[in-house]
Amino acid sequence: MSKFFKNNKLVVILCAIIIFISLIGISLRSQSQSHAEQYVGDSVSFGQRVVSYPVQFVTGYIDDLFMSNNDKKPSNKEKQLQAENERLKAENKKYKKELDVEDISKYDPISSTVISRNPDQWMNTLVINKGSKNGVKSNMAVMTSEGLVGRISKVNQFSSQVDLVSTNTRSNRLSVNIQHDGNNVFGLVDQYDAKNQELVISDINNKDKVKKGDKVVTSGLADQLPSNLYIGEVTKVENDKYGLSKEVKVKPAASLSDLNHVYVAKRDAQSVPDNESGVN
Known part of the structure; x- marks a missing residue:
């Protein structure tokens, strides 16, 4: 009889482990969070607030x-x-007007405080103290007064996760425009150079003219972010290792390694009138 109960106990434990792993897999595949996940996220963030x-x-x-x-x-x-x-x-104000860069105040900014940042994910993600109850939604832009720092990736009721522009994931590639002599050169932020603290834009056509000092802004394409949000400026332009295209290094305007207060751009690109969005 004792052997029967022991075997049943092992079966129950094994089933529990399988169900737990399955839930983790579903959570990782899904962009939206269940009520249980939101509750856990808010509970953790509350504890982090108590400390921070x-x-x-x-x-x-x-x-x-x-x-x-x-x-x-x-x-x-x-x-x-x-x-x-x-x-x-x-x-x-004058320089922003000359660069055709959008002002954060036009997007009904939600002032937020960084309450959590794991050391092993320091340049990838952080958690802020505002969530769906404050009007925060997925893919909203997150900025400081200097420029764009990331976008909202997960939303709980009272807290949200931010994926930084320095996140080295293929799914987080940021579409940008490099402003050169009145023309826009389109590109994608491919990776983050942690050693030099620079964003890397790869596969720029050799025919496109880009130089050091050119300003880099969001393009408003593909990633649901508003256009013309300032990111930083070009620090270096060089050919890739095959010589078939250019690789551009960009110094972010905002200090990504030291973030305490950020702003969530509440209005999305679709809600901004043409005369405000900077799109001609």
């Missing part, structure tokens, strides 16, 4: 403490800094 918020509070308090010690500077110095800040804002 006190750390951010203490860090902010220390920063404020050091800043308060510097508040004894003359008032004319503060006025000078304010004037300089206004000048930089004006120049930034």
